[in-house]
Amino acid sequence: MKERYFFFARDFESAKHIIEDLKSFGVAEEDLHVIANDGVVLEPLPEPDITHRSDxxxxxxxxxxxxxxxxxxxxxxxxxxxxxxxxxxxxxxxxxxxxxxxxxxxxxxxxxVSVPNQDVEDYRHRIDRGELMIIVDCEPDQYSQLTGMLESRHADTLLKKGNLDAA
Structure with a gap:
């Protein structure tokens, strides 16, 4: 069963590069989601669905x-x-x-549906100041390779293990 991990990119361009690297690593697009404040247009980044945004x-x-x-x-x-x-x-x-x-x-x-997801709300202050939350669903045995790749290519990202009810 997949586990859900989330981390933060400082801006849109960083998030875009991270998503590209995750896709090249083998993470499917349906396993990637990006949450940002209302002022950020997420196109072409994968947007979150109702299960990520709400409770x-x-x-x-x-x-x-x-x-x-x-x-x-x-x-x-x-x-x-x-x-x-x-x-x-x-x-x-x-x-x-x-x-x-x-x-x-x-x-x-x-x-x-109308109540915000508590995991997202815990980091609302980061999202409100312009950072983008990137959510990745992957198998637990891929986690160490995935984090190693992200830490080597994107040292400024903060990686967190989440529990946004993994798919």
Missing amino acids: VIDAAKRGAATGGAMGLLGGIVAVTVPPVGLTLGGGAILAGTALGTALGTWFSTLVG
């Missing part, structure tokens, strides 16, 4: 867990109410859990 993935996970627990509880209550419990049986527990999980995921995802 949608973590929100969906939290919603599924919470909704599933609430649905399970609702199903147990439905079974223990004497008149309803006789006719519904164990199906109420399964249906309640499934419905709760689905609704919890859906509602949380709707909210998570």
